[in-house]
Amino acid sequence: MSELRIRGLRKSFGGQPVLHGIDLSVERGTLLALLGPSGSGKTTLLRLLCGFERADGGSVEIDGRRVADDNLHVPSEQRRIGYVPQEGALFPHLSVADNIVFGLPRTQRRARHRVAELLELVGLPAEFGARAPQQLSGGQQQRVALARALAPAPTLVMLDEPFSSLDAALRLETRQAVASALAAAGATAVLVTHDQSEALSLGHEVAVLWNGRLIQTATPQTLYQRPVTCALASFVGEAVLLPGTAEHERVRCELGELALAAPMGAGAVDVMLRPEQIRVLRPDETIADGSAYEAVVTDVIFQGQDAGVALQLQSASRTMVRARVPGYLCPRPGEQVRVTVDGKVTAYPRG
Incomplete structure (x- = not known):
């Protein structure tokens, strides 16, 4: 060929x-x-x-x-x-x-x-x-x-x-x-x-x-x-976008200080992560660095092998995010949970 x-x-x-x-x-x-x-x-x-x-x-x-x-x-x-x-x-x-x-x-x-x-x-x-x-x-x-x-x-x-x-x-x-x-x-x-x-x-x-x-x-x-x-990012799959502040290899947003997939200059950014990166913790699960954040489940779309979960962060801004979890770990609407972020994220300078 x-x-x-x-x-x-x-x-x-x-x-x-x-x-x-x-x-x-x-x-x-x-x-x-x-x-x-x-x-x-x-x-x-x-x-x-x-x-x-x-x-x-x-x-x-x-x-x-x-x-x-x-x-x-x-x-x-x-x-x-x-x-x-x-x-x-x-x-x-x-x-x-x-x-x-x-x-x-x-x-x-x-x-x-x-x-x-x-x-x-x-x-x-x-x-x-x-x-x-x-x-x-x-x-x-x-x-x-x-x-x-x-x-x-x-x-x-x-x-x-x-x-x-x-x-x-x-x-x-x-x-x-x-x-x-x-x-x-x-x-x-x-x-x-x-x-x-x-x-x-x-x-x-x-x-x-x-x-x-x-x-x-x-x-x-x-x-x-x-x-x-x-x-x-929003076209190729589902994207969660949060305002943040970047500096070189790290970015800070409502879900904590996260590692960037690519270094960038300091300044205001939009942080992009995928719903499967937002991990809903089990009640008895702990995080070594303590970087877990309170959220309330507002909606669940059960799809068998996995589920889409709408979450309201219990921060001052009450920001809504979406997570994707395995179906057998699907929480219920109204449930109070803790969430953390897995992996590196991508950020875009705010114009």
């Missing part, structure tokens, strides 16, 4: 800028999750990479071969890119096998080239090749769509929110199967999604588009723990 290099890519529609000078690199064999809210430009970027749209400026290189710049637009069929759309878009009048080989040369179509191998790769039995797409579940159809995209041995695979139409249980099963198939094929892939958990669980790296600009590219762990802005 290939590497992808994007430099200064721009696109407008009707005079309205959609992408503002995108720079992005995807290394060979990497699954990059392209994450962003609706309207951020994700699908436009994917269409430019596939050659479905022409860029206004900038360049795209696939494995060192330039396919787009100010004076060049290589047609989509010559870019050797596999494309998996949202709904799979299988042909209902063709069998699964004929769908898989649809984009191959005629002799390979007649020979059902690699059909059994590709079905095995995406976790489906070989006998599914004789079935009609309508006889498969939604998740199975998406796997067939991936097999079709992989059949011509493309240089890159582009997946445009391929799990968005599936229910929660089927979505999890299908995305795990798709990730395994891409890894087994050694594919370089770009997954477009607005689902944060999907991006964090599937991507080797996650690139975040925000209002047509690429604002952060990082590993899933770095993106979640150290997002570059408060707004991004």
Whole structure:
């Protein structure tokens, strides 16, 4: 598979800028999750990479071969890119096998080239090749769509929110199967999604588009723990934000003096921590340094394996925070508890 290099890519529609000078690199064999809210430009970027749209400026290189710049637009069929759309878009009048080989040369179509191998790769039995797409579940159809995209041995695979139409249980099963198939094929892939958990669980790296600009590219762990802005912190998972004062490696807020994930200058900041960092102590539990704070449980959302707990700190400001606790330790509304913070936190200078 290939590497992808994007430099200064721009696109407008009707005079309205959609992408503002995108720079992005995807290394060979990497699954990059392209994450962003609706309207951020994700699908436009994917269409430019596939050659479905022409860029206004900038360049795209696939494995060192330039396919787009100010004076060049290589047609989509010559870019050797596999494309998996949202709904799979299988042909209902063709069998699964004929769908898989649809984009191959005629002799390979007649020979059902690699059909059994590709079905095995995406976790489906070989006998599914004789079935009609309508006889498969939604998740199975998406796997067939991936097999079709992989059949011509493309240089890159582009997946445009391929799990968005599936229910929660089927979505999890299908995305795990798709990730395994891409890894087994050694594919370089770009997954477009607005689902944060999907991006964090599937991507080797996650690139975040925000209002047509690429604002952060990082590993899933770095993106979640150290997002570059408060707004991004609230988009990538649930964030607890508290006013505080920072100085180098420490920050002080209503939950005590906490360690910073990255040193920063002294001054007023917004402190960001994740709900699972706020630990609700058991009645008999003690903290070595005594840094536990009184709070009252105001609401509980029980979700089985864990629970979201709304807490009112018993400080002068009566600040509300949210914690996430294991389901078996779920407190009751009205209960008085003590809380402490685990791990390092991120802070943002207050403007």
